[in-house]
Amino acid sequence: MWPGDAGAVLLPLAREAIAVTLDVPVESSPEPVDAWLDEPGASFVTLHLAGRLRGCIGTLQAYRSIRDDVRGNARAAAFEDPRFGPLTREEYAGIDLEVSLLSPPEEMPWSSEAELLREVRPGVDGLLLQAGSHRGTFLPQVWDQLPDPQVFFQNLKSKAGLGRKSWGRDWRVFRYTVTAWAEP
Numbered sequence: 001m002w003p004g005d006a007g008a009v010l011l012p013l014a015r016e017a018i019a020v021t022l023d024v025p026v027e028s029s030p031e032p033v034d035a036w037l038d039e040p041g042a043s044f045v046t047l048h049l050a051g052r053l054r055g056c057i058g059t060l061q062a063y064r065s066i067r068d069d070v071r072g073n074a075r076a077a078a079f080e081d082p083r084f085g086p087l088t089r090e091e092y093a094g095i096d097l098e099v100s101l102l103s104p105p106e107e108m109p110w111s112s113e114a115e116l117l118r119e120v121r122p123g124v125d126g127l128l129l130q131a132g133s134h135r136g137t138f139l140p141q142v143w144d145q146l147p148d149p150q151v152f153f154q155n156l157k158s159k160a161g162l163g164r165k166s167w168g169r170d171w172r173v174f175r176y177t178v179t180a181w182a183e184p
Helices: 007-022 066-079 113-119 140-144 149-159
Strands: 042-049 052-058 095-102 126-131 134-138 172-176 178-182
Touching: 007 066, 007 095, 007 178, 042 066, 052 066, 052 095, 066 095, 113 149, 126 149, 134 149, 140 149, 140 178
Parallel strands: none
Antiparallel strands: 042 052, 042 095, 095 178, 126 134, 126 172
């Protein structure tokens, strides 16, 4: 597990990855040597500009070190989120970053949508919905904007490209938790 002050390491890692890509000068700090950074981990990096979402990209399954995952997701959130154009040098100074480290996803057994709505923990669970080639996820932070479980699931279905389709027996739902750190 990571230490409680991990944000003091992760946030500068994410910011520096973006700054280097933009060729923005940053104060060079020594490469962190914390052993936990080299453990496999899954992360999301979220960018906000003037209080609005400006990019969010992440991984759900650990396949590289936490260090590399945070750096890669920071660059992807800044320059590859398909909902936004690439971050500019002018925008860089105004962004606020959030880094989330994810627990491994666990599949939620269910027999009905009502059962899922009862089992989900608003404000705690991030959810991943998979249905054939369709896939969508919401971090637990999304509960702040969508606190009603039914509305949360409707929006998750929409994000996964499933619109108003009825729940299918082959659909799979996974839950995960996050530990998040944000710049002030």
